[in-house]
Amino acid sequence: MSLTAAVSGFVFFLLSAPVIHSQDDWRVTYTSSKVCALKGSTAEIRCSYTYPYTISGLYTKVEETFWFTKESNDVYVDLRTDPEYSGRVQSHCGNNYCTLTITNVRESDSAEYKFRFTTNQPGEKYTGDTGVSLSVTDLQVQVNRLLVYQFSKWTELMCQSSCLPPGHPHYVWYNNGQKIWGKTSISYSGYFYPSDRISCAVGGYEELRSPSVLIQSPNAWRVTYTPTEVCAFKGATVKMHCIHPSMTNQAVHKTFWFTNTNGGRPVDLTTDSEYSGRVQTQCDKNYCTLTITNLRESDSAEYKFMFTTNQSGGKYTGSPGVTLSVTDPQLQINVRRPTVHSTWTELTCHTKCQLPDHSSYIWYKNGQKRKEETVYFLHSPLNPADNYSCAISGYEMSPSPSVYAPKLPSVSVSPSDEIVEGSSVTLTCSSDANPAAKYTWYKEGVDQDHERLSEVLQLVFSSIQSSDSGQYYCTAENQLGTKTSEYIINVTYPPKLPSVLVSPSDEIVEGSSVTLTCSSDANPAANYTWYKGNQTQHQSPEGIHHFSSISSEDRGIYYCKSENPHGEIMSSSLSVDVQYAPKLPSVSVSPSDEIVEGSSVNLTCSSDANPAANYTWYKEGEDSSKASGQIFTITDIRAEHSGNYYCEARNKRGRHNSTLHLIVVPDLHFSGSWKYTAAGTITVVLLAVLSLSVFLWIRKKGASRDSSELEERRDNREQGRIGQQEEQGDLQYASIHFSNHQADPRDNREHGQQEEQGDFQFASIHFSNNQADPLYSNIRPAQPLRHTEQQEGAEYAAVKFIRAPRIRAGEDPAALYSTVNKN
Numbered sequence: 001m002s003l004t005a006a007v008s009g010f011v012f013f014l015l016s017a018p019v020i021h022s023q024d025d026w027r028v029t030y031t032s033s034k035v036c037a038l039k040g041s042t043a044e045i046r047c048s049y050t051y052p053y054t055i056s057g058l059y060t061k062v063e064e065t066f067w068f069t070k071e072s073n074d075v076y077v078d079l080r081t082d083p084e085y086s087g088r089v090q091s092h093c094g095n096n097y098c099t100l101t102i103t104n105v106r107e108s109d110s111a112e113y114k115f116r117f118t119t120n121q122p123g124e125k126y127t128g129d130t131g132v133s134l135s136v137t138d139l140q141v142q143v144n145r146l147l148v149y150q151f152s153k154w155t156e157l158m159c160q161s162s163c164l165p166p167g168h169p170h171y172v173w174y175n176n177g178q179k180i181w182g183k184t185s186i187s188y189s190g191y192f193y194p195s196d197r198i199s200c201a202v203g204g205y206e207e208l209r210s211p212s213v214l215i216q217s218p219n220a221w222r223v224t225y226t227p228t229e230v231c232a233f234k235g236a237t238v239k240m241h242c243i244h245p246s247m248t249n250q251a252v253h254k255t256f257w258f259t260n261t262n263g264g265r266p267v268d269l270t271t272d273s274e275y276s277g278r279v280q281t282q283c284d285k286n287y288c289t290l291t292i293t294n295l296r297e298s299d300s301a302e303y304k305f306m307f308t309t310n311q312s313g314g315k316y317t318g319s320p321g322v323t324l325s326v327t328d329p330q331l332q333i334n335v336r337r338p339t340v341h342s343t344w345t346e347l348t349c350h351t352k353c354q355l356p357d358h359s360s361y362i363w364y365k366n367g368q369k370r371k372e373e374t375v376y377f378l379h380s381p382l383n384p385a386d387n388y389s390c391a392i393s394g395y396e397m398s399p400s401p402s403v404y405a406p407k408l409p410s411v412s413v414s415p416s417d418e419i420v421e422g423s424s425v426t427l428t429c430s431s432d433a434n435p436a437a438k439y440t441w442y443k444e445g446v447d448q449d450h451e452r453l454s455e456v457l458q459l460v461f462s463s464i465q466s467s468d469s470g471q472y473y474c475t476a477e478n479q480l481g482t483k484t485s486e487y488i489i490n491v492t493y494p495p496k497l498p499s500v501l502v503s504p505s506d507e508i509v510e511g512s513s514v515t516l517t518c519s520s521d522a523n524p525a526a527n528y529t530w531y532k533g534n535q536t537q538h539q540s541p542e543g544i545h546h547f548s549s550i551s552s553e554d555r556g557i558y559y560c561k562s563e564n565p566h567g568e569i570m571s572s573s574l575s576v577d578v579q580y581a582p583k584l585p586s587v588s589v590s591p592s593d594e595i596v597e598g599s600s601v602n603l604t605c606s607s608d609a610n611p612a613a614n615y616t617w618y619k620e621g622e623d624s625s626k627a628s629g630q631i632f633t634i635t636d637i638r639a640e641h642s643g644n645y646y647c648e649a650r651n652k653r654g655r656h657n658s659t660l661h662l663i664v665v666p667d668l669h670f671s672g673s674w675k676y677t678a679a680g681t682i683t684v685v686l687l688a689v690l691s692l693s694v695f696l697w698i699r700k701k702g703a704s705r706d707s708s709e710l711e712e713r714r715d716n717r718e719q720g721r722i723g724q725q726e727e728q729g730d731l732q733y734a735s736i737h738f739s740n741h742q743a744d745p746r747d748n749r750e751h752g753q754q755e756e757q758g759d760f761q762f763a764s765i766h767f768s769n770n771q772a773d774p775l776y777s778n779i780r781p782a783q784p785l786r787h788t789e790q791q792e793g794a795e796y797a798a799v800k801f802i803r804a805p806r807i808r809a810g811e812d813p814a815a816l817y818s819t820v821n822k823n
Contacts (some may be wrong), residue, residue, distance in 0.1 A: 025052040026126040028115055033130070036163035037105050038208045039138040045100040047115045051126070061120045065093050067100040069111040075346075076116055076127075081479075083350060084108070105136045137163045139210035141200055156189040159200035159210065170203040174212075223305050223317065231325045231353035232295050233395055240290045240322045242305040253308045255283050257290040259301045266306055266317070274298070295326045327353065328398045345382050345479060349390035349400060362396060364389045384481035405481025406433035409474045413487070420566070421466050421493035427459040431476035431483060442473040466493045466523065494567025495522035498543075498560050500574040509653065510580035514550045518543035518560030518571060526562040533557060552580045552610065581654025582609035585647050589660060596667045597639060603632040603660060605647030613649035620644035620659075639664050 027050045037043040045067070051060050066078040067089075079089045079100070090101045098115060114131035118124075142158045159171050170184040176197050180188075184203065192198065197212035224243045232238040244255070257279075258266035269279045269290070280291045288305060304321035349361045363370045365388055384405035391399035409431040419425055429439045441459045442450040450473060453459060461468055469491040475484045498520035508514055518528045520543075528543035529536060533556065538545040543562070547554055555578040560571040585607040595601055605615050616625045617632040620643055626632060634641055642664045648657040 025050060026124075027051075028117075028126065030115075030132050032132060034133045034135070036135045036137070038161065038163055038205070039105060039107055039136055040208050041105055041205075042101060042103045043105050043109070043134055043136075044102075045113050045132045045134065046098070047132075048097050049115065049117055049126070050096060051117075051119060051124075052121075055121050055124070058121065060124075063118050063120055065091070065098055065115070065117045067091055067098075067113055067115055069113055079113075083348075102134075105134075107136050107138065110134055110136045135163060137161050139200060139202070139208065141198055141210050141213040143213065154189070154191050156187065157198060157200075157213070158187050159202075160186075161210075172201045172203055172206055174199045174201075174209065177212075223307075225305070225322045227322070228320065229323045229325070231327070233353060233392070233398075234295055234297055234326055234328055235395075236295050237291065237293045238295060238324060238326075239292075240303055240324070242288050242322075244286050244288070244305065244307050255281075255288055255305070255307045257281055257288075257303055257305055259303050266304070269303075292324075297326050300324055300326045325353070347388060347403070351392070360393050362391045362393055364391070364399065364402075382480050384483070401434060403434045403480065406431040406437040406476035406478060406483045408483050409437075409439070409476040409485040411472075411474050411485055411487040413489075419464060419489065419491050421491050422463050425461045425464045425489075427472065427474075427487065427489075429457060429459075429474035429476065429485070431485075433476055433478050433480075435478045435480075437476035437478050440475045440477070442475065444471040444473070464489075464491055466491050466521070469523070490523065492523045492566060495520040495526045495562035495564055495569050497569060498526075498528075498562040498571035500558070500560050500571045502574060502576060508550060508576065508578050510552055510578050511549050514547040514554075514576070516545040516558060516560075516574065516576070518545075518562065520562035520569070520571075522562060522564050522566075524564050526564045529561045529563075531559045531561065550578055552578050552608070554578055555610070577610070579610045579653055582607040582613040582649035582651060582656045584656055585613075585615075585649045585658040587645075587647050587658045587660040589662065595637060595662065595664050597637060597664055598667055599637055600633065600635045601637050601662075603634070603645060603647070603662075605630055605632075605649065605658070607649035607656060609649060609651050609653075611651050611653075613651050616648045616650070618646055618648065620646065637664050639666070 029048045031046040035043055035045055049065075051062070053060060066076070066080065068076040068079060070077040070082070079085045079102075080091065082089075085102065088103050092099050092101070100113060100115075102109060112131045112133050114127055116125065116127040139159060139161045142160050143155060157173075159173075171186055171188075173180040173183040173188050175192075177199075188198075188200075197214055199210045199212045201207075201209040226241050226243070230238055230240060240257075256266075256268040256270065258269055258272075260267045260272060260274075269275050270281060272279075275292065278293050282289045282291075290303060290305075292299060302321045302323050304317050306317040347363075349363070366386055367389075382405070387402040387404035389399045389402040409429050412428045412430070413419070414426045414428070415423070427441070429441070431437045431439075438455065439457050440455045441453040443453055445451045453472075459472070469489055472487045472489055473484050474487065475482060477483075498518050501517045501519075502508070503515045503517065504512075516530060518530065520526050520528075525541065526543075527539070527541050530538040530545040537558070543560065545558075555576055558574045558576055560574070562569055562571070585605050588604045589595070590602040590604065591599075603617065605617070607613050607615075615628065615630045617627040619626050626645070632645070632647075642662055644659050644661050646657050646659040648655055
């Protein structure tokens with residue numbers, strides 16, 4: 001078990017019932033009214049407090065909390081500033097609970113402790129009337145009985161204290177510093193020698209051992225020193241006293257004081273060269289005094305007295321002796337403000353050593369002597385530029401260190417070069433002040449409010465961030481004043497993700513002024529580069545890309561790059577859409593060659609526009625539109641479709657149109673076919689007549705002689721049948737295709753007469769019963785016979801039919817003929 005753990009645990013609350021002191025809503029509650037602690041241990045005293053949340057609309061704020069034992073004229077001494085508790089007290093408060101911790105308690109710490117808090121409410125402060133009583137005691141070895149047997153003594157001892165742990169603790173006994181095993185009860189008895197020193201402790205708290213007791217009989221040899229500790233100033237005179245026993249059967253042979261030994265033998269101070277002319281000894285019966293003048297710091301030592309008797313080997317020295325401390329005045333000034341808002345300050349001068357007789361303190365302000373008194377009170381605010389010191393009368397050459405308010409603090413930063421985000425940075429605040437200054441760090445916040453960071457000398461950022469940049473303040477404060485220094489932290493870091501904006505943010509119209517803005521948090525400030533796709537557009541430290549008159553070619557996807565010496569980063573994409581009226585439309589016709597009657601034609605219009613254009617087709621000279629849409633289709637085009645057409649492209653930004661001239665030509669192939677069809681029909685009729693004539697001629701040659709009336713009637717019947725068929729529309733019509741192509745020899749054999757001519761025309765005849773028109777309905781060109789026929793020029797003929805006269809008896813049927821005009 002560590003000393004701290006053992007010592008801090010030896011505190012007992014004698015009365016566990018809480019002690020409550022209140023006035024209306026103001027209240028201090030102590031955990032116990034009495035606390036007992038062993039000397040050298042750590043004592044803890046606890047309390048809680050409450051107060052009204054608001055008074056007259058003003059929220060209550062606690063401004064100061066402290067513990068005290070001393071008060072005078074409504075002035076309370078904070079234990080943390082009391083020199084008797086210097087370095088031994090701590091006060092921890094949180095959530096209206098406070099704990100006072102006193103380490104290494106002394107018997108002089110036995111007192112009543114109270115808690116006090118003050119608020120921002122005018123005149124509102126509160127202290128419990130009855131505090132907590134602390135009792136500090138020591139373990140003592142008490143000798144109950146002592147019997148002497150020759151050279152040893154039978155003794156009964158008791159380990160006693162008024163502050164013992166509850167239950168049934170066990171005890172530890174020591175003889176000459178060595179633990180006596182097996183002895184664990186509160187009492188212990190046995191035989192002891194005159195040189196034995198006995199002490200005790202409570203089990204588990206061996207560090208809090210009682211003082212040792214020397215077992216002596218009433219008539220034993222002993223030396224008693226008064227006092228056992230002496231403090232004196234350098235150059236002063238000190239006296240030490242002792243009493244030795246009266247000898248009834250033995251005469252004291254020699255007495256002397258010593259501090260040094262020579263080979264284990266004490267050296268009489270009157271013969272010690274270091275004290276030559278500075279020591280005197282004087283004895284009156286069994287009372288002796290040592291006087292040392294013109295003290296030196298080297299005189300600090302333990303002094304003992306020795307006497308010898310006329311008995312052989314009879315000599316004795318008391319142990320321990322007198323401890324002398326020789327020091328400079330080493331004055332210390334305690335500074336205290338009774339309250340936070342107090343307008344006056346109390347200065348107290350004191351030293352570790354008792355003042356010599358008829359001595360007093362001398363006070364100095366800025367080196368000038370002011371007055372002589374024990375305590376110096378200043379009832380007006382101190383000037384922070386002043387300093388104060390004190391001295392002891394007669395020792396003016398050894399004044400105390402001066403006390404003064406903090407000087408302007410200086411702030412240092414480590415590392416001292418550029419502060420980069422993510423690095424470790426330490427700010428150190430220092431100020432020349434006495435008493436030592438307490439440091440507080442602040443950071444300037446919104447509306448110039450100061451954010452309290454910590455009360456430390458050094459402000460450490462283990463991984464500093466860009467958000468830590470700003471103005472910091474270091475305040476050095478002691479009881480004499482406050483000084484504040486500022487420091488600006490500039491954290492450098494690479495650019496953050498840029499934000500990109502376009503202005504105006506609504507629709508962008510061609511010809512307007514447009515600004516692209518790129519911004520990025522960076523330190524040092526970033527440089528910006530604008531890109532359109534992969535092409536660099538503009539570079540500037542401002543991050544602005546301006547179009548004084550934006551055009552349609554400027555639309556597209558833009559990016560911004562932000563960079564500084566610590567890095568670079570690309571922005572997200574920014575789409576710039578430029579709206580504009582339609583450009584001059586482009587018009588076209590398909591098919592693009594000669595437009596022939598009866599064909600299908602597509603007129604196409606296109607225009608660059610944003611938003612996309614709507615298209616309307618018009619024909620010149622007509623009021624209404626012909627069609628809507630990018631493509632205008634005319635099926636079965638006619639000659640009357642010829643003319644000027646224009647296309648209008650329109651969007652909400654404007655309109656534009658273009659004109660197209662359309663020429664429709666007759667279908668020559670279609671017209672020739674009609675003529676050929678008519679000629680073919682005539683030819684068929686002609687061939688039919690010729691065939692009939694041949695038939696009749698053969699009948700005439702082979703038949704018996706008939707009368708002319710019979711032949712005429714038969715001929716009339718045939719002609720009437722033909723005429724009837726013509727009238728009824730039974731006459732067939734054909735599509736006739738004439739060609740100048742050389743006739744096949746086989747054809748010549750069959751048509752000798754045509755072979756002789758060598759220019760005989762032939763036709764492909766297709767009859768149809770679908771049309772009533774006997775001559776020229778549904779006439780189409782014949783299909784080519786062979787490839788060679790397609791390559792050679794075709795000759796077409798217009799055939800004119802001449803009705804042949806009725807064949808009379810005896811007439812040659814060959815008299816029927818037709819007139820063919822080559823076209």
